[in-house]
Every structure is written in C-alpha cells, then in structure tokens.
Amino acid sequence: MKYDFIVVGHGLAGAILSYTLRKRGHKVLVIDEPRATGASRVAAGLLNPIAGKRFAKSWLADTFVPAADAFYDELEAHFGQELFTHKPIYKIFSSIEEQNTWMAKSGGGEWGAYILATHTQSINQESINDPNGGIMIGHGGNLRVAEMLDLLTQELQGQGLLLPERFEMEKLELTEGGVTYKKVEAAHLIFCEGFQVLQNPYFKWLPIQPTKGEVLEVEAQNLDPECIYNKGVYVVPVGGGRFKVGATYNWRQPDEEPTPDGQQELTERFSQITSKPYQVLHHWAGIRPAVRDRKPLAGRHPQHPQLSVFNGMGSKGVLMAPYLAQHFAAALESGTEVMPDVHISRYLSLYYDYIKEQDKQP
Template identity: 35%
Template sequence: MLDYMIVGFGLAGLSFAEQLETNKKSYIVFEDASQKSSRVAGGLFNPVILKRFTAAWRATEQLDAAILFYTALERKLNQSFIHKFPILRRFNSIEEQNTWFQACDKPILNKFLSFDIVKNTYVGLDIPFHFGKVNHTGRIDITKMLAAYSKHLIEHQQLITTSFIHDKLRIEDTYVEYEGIKAKNVIFTEGFGMINNPFFEYLPLRGNKGEYVLIKCHQLDLKEAIKSSIFIIPLGDNIYKVGATYNNKDSTANHTQSAKEELIEKLDTFLKFPYEIVDQVAGIRPTTKDRKPFIGTHPEYANMHLLNGLGSRGVLIGPYVAKKLFEYLEYQQPLDREIDIQRFE
C-alpha cells in the first residue's frame, strides 16, 4: 500500500512529488507526456505583474518558497536549474515611468522594483524611454529539471509512462486501486488534461494556449530578460526565447503560423539586430476564471485530490501550493478559501 498515487508530471506533479519525498512518503507517478505547457513555458520566476505594476498573489511567500525549493532540488539532483538575472521592463512613455515610480513606493513592491531608471546600453534595441528593473527574478530550466527528476523516479521505479485511464480507478473507503497498485490517496496534477478527468469535470478549468519562438541572435548578448509587449529571455549560446502569445480559443497543441507572425511583428518593433528563428513551441496553460489554482479534495471521495490551474506562473506558485496541499492532507491545516476547490461547489 503506497501513500500516494500522482497522475501527471509537470510543475504541479513534480512539486508535490518532492513534498512527498521530503516527508518520507511512498508514491508512484503516472505520466504519458501528453501535456506540454510546463515543458515549453518560459520558466521565469517573477513576483510582479508587469502589465499593471502590481504584485502577484502572495508574491513574497511564493518567491521565498520557490527559491528554497529549487535550490534544494539542485543539491538533491546534483544539477543546475536556477539562472538568476533581473527583468528589464521597457517603458513606452513618460507616463509609464511615473506609474512605475508610484508602484515603487508601495510596501509590497519596493522590495522588487528599483527606483533607478535603467538606460538602454544595447545598441540593437530601440528603447527610447529606458527601462525599469525588477530584482529577485530569473529563470528555471524546467525541461532540464523535469528530465532530471524523471530519471530519479525511473531509478527508484516510481514512474509509469502510460496513459492513465480514469475508468479503471477503483475507489474504496480507505484506498484507491489502479491496475493492481493500491494507494491511500490519488492526486491529479494533469494540467489542461484535466478536461478529460470525469471526477473533476464540474470545475471551470480554462485553457490558454501559449506559443514561443526561439531565435538566435549573435549580436544581442543580453544579460537580462527584456519585457516589452513580449518577453525576450536569454537561454545561453546566443539563443533567446521570445513570447508568449495568449489564445483561449485554440485548444490544439500544435504551434501556428499566426502566432509566429504575431511574435515576429512585436519583436521587430524594438529588436533591430538580425536574427534567425530556430524553433517554435506551444502548450495549453491550465487556467481558472478567478486566476487562482485548484487545490483540494473531491466533494464525494475523501481520498481523491487535485493540484491544478497554475496558469502562466507555475514556476513561482507550484512549490507554494504543493506544500499547502500536503499540509492540508497530512496535518489537517486548512486551505485558504481562495485556492480551495470548495469555492466552486
């Protein structure tokens, strides 16, 4: 009898699996690689909503939890995933500069936003009104991290790489069973794949398709991420991730020509160096109507639980909510009403 069965292995699944390992709980993971949003995401950890210069939900708590979590993972797996660098927010007008300074005065933001205007030193970028700098930010190499953790699971015989058939799950009062495997609890961390989960179909999950292009630009040599109408994120070796798009009408996983053209058009408004497009990726973000995650227990089955709806900030929010769910299940610590799925019952 295992303690937990985890269905899905993106950022949510990894975050909960590591909570279980840290607390000496036994578990198995089912993952068929059908959902791509974690693997194609930009990977930025950023506590500030840069469109409106406001703090993300529980920004400080989430950032502190995320850095501790990813640092511990680096030590555990003997790999490097964290790349710290500032984000430079391109100002579009003097009015935006003034709004930035007003935001800098707010107690929750002054830890992250720099009062000093950053003048553009990149000759290939058209930045007439300069930058604002966000501190305590950077990128997690999600693809590398998921691959390293998957290898760790395989070595410990904790990963099953087949599709999970929900109808085969047998639910008893004190355990669940799937094809001969018994566990006290099952956690669904399926991302947008939750739309095919009959147990949680009552929840208002939404899909938001995001696409990126990867470019190669030898002359740019960025040391920070740039945020204008889109992000330019340095990946190393003159490769940059540019995006992302937001499309809640298209639920297909394939990348599109229209998104590519949209990203190129926005990039060309301020990047003046020549560049080459080397790849394009797409994924469906699992989002919610109130922009808060889905965390909690099924209203009918006490041993069935959910960790989903991390949206576009999964890198930041995943470790925080995974810990909250674990403490709720193991120590009966109440969940915040704003993330508990009971808010939709």
Template identity: 55%
Template sequence: MLYDFLVVGHGLAGAILTQTLEKRGHNVFVFDFEKYNSASNVAAGLINPVAGKRFAKSWQADVFIPAAEEFYRNLENELDTSLFHQKPILKLFSSIEEQNNWMGKSAEGQWNEYIEETYPSLPFSETVNQELGGLKIAKGGFVELRKMLSFLRQKLETQNKIRSGTFNFSNLTISENGIQYEDMQARHLIFCEGWQAVNNPYFGWLPFSINKGEVLDISVQNFTSGCIYNKGVYVVPLGEERWKVGATYNWREPNELPTEEGREELLGKVKQLLKIPVEVTGHLAGIRPATRDRKPLIGTHPEVTQLSIFNGMGSKGVLMAPFLAAQFANALTGKSAIWPEVSIDRYRKFFYESEQKG
C-alpha cells in the same frame, strides 16, 4: 505494494508535489503521459514578482519567492546540476503612457523590495530599443523546466516509481480504504493533469479557463546580456546566443499547434525590443491550465475523499508550486489547511450544480 499516493501527471505541478511528498517520507507512484509539448515543457519557467502592463505585484510574492528559491536550490543540490538562474528583469517601457502609469504606481511603495532601479530614460543602444527607460526588477529569474522534469523523471524511473501511458478512468476502482488502478494500490489519488483536467469525470466541474501559449527559440549573434528583457514579450537568455521569447495568450484555439499568427505576433514584438536580426530556431505551443480567477485549484473532492487535485496554476506555476505543494502536503496529512483562495471549496456550489444536471 500499497502506496501512500498515486499522482497522475508529471508536469510542473505533479513533479514538484511528488518531490515534496517524497521528501516527507511518503511512498509515491506516478502515472504520466509524457508529452514533448506539454505546457511545462514549453514554458520558459519565469519567476517575475512584478508583472503585467498595470505593474501588479504578483499575488503572495513575498511568500512564494523565498519558498521557490529554497526548493529549486535544494533540488539543484540533490540532482547535482544547475536549474535555477536568478537574473534581474529589465522591464522596458513601451510608451510614455506606460511610463507615466508606473510613475503613479510607484508612489504606492509596495514594490520597494523588488525594484532595484527606475530609469526615466536609458542611453541610446545599437541593439535594444530602450530610450523610454524602464524598471530593473530584482528577485526574478527562470528555471530550466524541461531539464528539471527530465532529471526528476529519470530519478523516478531508477526507483521504478513511474509508469507512462494514458490514464483510463474505467480502470480506476475506489474503495473505503483507498484506490486501485490496474495493479497499483494507493491510499490516495492526486490528479495533476494540467489542462486535461477539463475531461476529468471527478473534477471537470471546476472552472478552468484554458488558453494556448506559443513561444519561440531564437538565435541572436553577438548579443549577450545578464538580464531578462520584458517589453510586450519576455526574452530570456539561455546562453550560447540562444534566447526564448514568449508568450502569446489564445483562448480561441485550445490546441497545441503552433500557428503562423503566433509566430508573427512574437516576432513583431521582438523587433520592437531588439534592433538586430534574429533567427527563429524553434516554435512550440502548449495549453495552460489557467482558471477563471487566476488562482490555483487545490483540494480534495467534495464527496470522494480518496481523490484530490493539484492544478490550475496557469503561467505562475514555477513561482507558486513549491510553497503550495508544501502547504497541500500538510493538508493531506491533517497538519494544516490550504488557503481559501486556492481551495476548490470556493467552487463547491459548481459541483452540486453539476450533480443536479447530471
């Protein structure tokens, strides 16, 4: 069978792009090496419109958030399950300096849609260190990524449209009319490999800045909350006294091994937030496919037009991928262009420099 698209990788980016292409009537086949500790399976799946110590509004939040909400709600309806949990984010100030920093930023007014309330101080709590106050951020939430990816994989398996294994580039043949990989033929091949793209012979010239993130699963007795906490780390309520804590950023060790250093860093920050005992029930690490300028890497190869990439979303994939997948699907069929800020064309000179060195 001749497929319209062969997608390599079924993490967050690959799964959302595949779903988007299929919904537009394209015939898609997926090749994926399933990993329990892939970045998509490890991540908490956060959507946060205001992030970081500098209180920066997430890039293109006004565009990404409505598209993400529509995509995940439609997916819930199709799969008849719950995946997307909208919850306010209580960003607690860690210091007077951080509090003052926000007060100066808030005068700019660009966050009005996302800030429900500013608390110069909060009442004493027996469970949470919140006396310095904080912000209540609207339109936040999280997606159950492991569950979502499992459901979408089952759907593809039922349709016989996914194959597991390691992609071997020596088995790839490129012709004028498309590609052939083993016994599969497609008009176009899209790589959604996550951090493994650094080893891709066609796209390895792109400036990935991969980093390891570690997360903890914790149990907290007699503690419930209707919000996500953020104070140095995020603490996400998973229900039944289970919470996910994360995440670390480690550029020094590009591997997927949890470390005692990461565990202690996360636990230390949790103790700055919570006054009550926690029990660690899980500890995982994954590698984020981040980029030098923190923008995704999307587009078609400068010379081999049968190949494209949809990657580089780092820790913002849950927020960005639904809109960008729709935009890229339009671009692949000639209906519109992708944003210059995410197009790999912005690094085209790196490709030609790599060709000269090669």
C-alpha cells in the same frame, strides 16, 4: 503494491508536488504518459514577482519568492546541476503613459527589493529599443523546466516509482481505504493533469480555461544575455546566444499546433525590443490550465476525500508551485484544508450544478 499517494501527471505542478511528497517521507507513484510537448516543457520557466501592464506585485510574492528560491536551491543540490538562473528582468516602458503609471505607483514601500532601479530614459544598451526607459526587477529568473522534468523522471524510473502510460480512468476504483488502480493501492490520489482535467469525471466542473501559448527560440548574438527582457513578450536567455520569446495567449484554439499567426505576433513584438538581426530556430505551442480568478486549484473532492486536485497555475507555476506543494502536502498529512484562496470549494456551486446536470442524464 501499496503507496501513500498516486500522482497523475508529471508536468511542472505534478513534478514539484510528487518530489515534495517524497522528500517528506511518503511513498509516491507517478502515472504520466510520456509527451515531447506540453505547456511545461515548452515554457521558458520565467519567475517574475512583478506582473502585468498595471505593474502589480504578484499575488503572495513575499511568500512565494523565498519558497521558490529555497526549493530550486535544494533541487540543484540534490541533482548536482544548475537548474534555476537568477537574472534581473528589464521591464521596458512601452510609452510615456506607462512610465507615468509606474511613477505614480512606485511611491509606496511595498516594492522592497523587487525594484532594483527605475530608468526614465534609455539605458543606452545598443541592442535594446527603450526610448522611455523601464524598471529593473530583482528576484527574477528562469527555471530550466524540461531539464528538471527529465531529471525527476529519470529518478522516478530508477526507483520504480513511475508508470509511463496514459491514466485509464475506467480502471480507477474508490475504496474505503483510498483507491485502487489496476493492481496498485494507495491511500490518496492527486490529479495534476493540467488542462486535461476537463476530461476528468471527478473534476471537470472546475473552471479551467485552456489557453494556448506559442513560444519561439531565437538566436540573437547581439543581445545581452545577462538580463531577461519584457515588453509585450518576455525574452529569456537560454545560453549560446539563444533566447526564448513568448508567449501568446489564445483561448480560441485549444490545441498544441504552432501557427503562422502566432509566429508573426511574437516576431513583431520581439522586433519592438531589439532591431538587431536574429534567426528563429524553433517554434512550439502548449496549453496552459488558466483559471477564471487567476488563482490555482487545490483540495479534496467534495464527496470523495481520497481524491484531490493540484492544478491551474497558468503561467505562474515556477513562482507558485514550490510553496503551494509544501502547503498542500502539509494539509494532506494533517487532514486539514488548504488556504481558501486556492481551495476548490470556492467553486462549489459549479460542482452542484454539474451534479444536477448529471442527474438529468438518461
């Protein structure tokens, strides 16, 4: 069987890229080992155009936000099911100093419609602790990531375009015309493996930092579900009085096991947002593929142009993946390269160091 592309990995990045390639008319085979956990499946799917304690507009937000809106609208129409919910994000000031930091930055015109309102005092919502006020952020929302992945998986299975198995690197052969995997041929293979790329002999030199994140699902019937809250953690409504609360950032324990320390950190931070009673229903952990400079990784292998990588979106995949998938697909079709900010060539020195080390091996 001959394909245009093989995509290895069907988390958020791989799913959006493989769908994008198929919509552009390409024959795509996805290889993915079924897993109940993973960073994409446990994440709340938050899209936030304003990020961090410094109130910085997300990198390329003016490009990524409309592309994400268009992509998720199209995906909902394709499946006839709501997957993305637009909601304002109430970023609560943690102190007067944080309020002052925002007031000093907000005079510029770059914020546009991203800031719906600035509150220098509490919004007087009974369930929310916001004595210093906060900002109401527009163009935010959350994607039902697990539901999206399930729908796309079912579609691939129905069309015979999914191999539900662990990718066996030793079965991969590089040919003049592309690649061969077992009995499958393709012109190009794209790795979308998340943090597992660190075990990939072709791309393990990339500076992926596995970052464990823990997430809770809580029931809090007294909390207004018409808003996403952020103060140290995000609080995302998921329906029925339930909210996802997350996430922790742990570089020291690169595993997917929930921990008592993680739950304690999340419950303490959640209690700073609301003093109303709640019940913890679920506790998950996943590993994000974070990158040193906080920008994604995409591009062809330096020596094997039939191999590419599409990875490293960290906690921003819902925002960035739709545009970058289109951008990457167009580059693959035209034989050109992706934008320098995401191209893996920015870490080419690491590749050469890796090759030198390999040459030293007996």
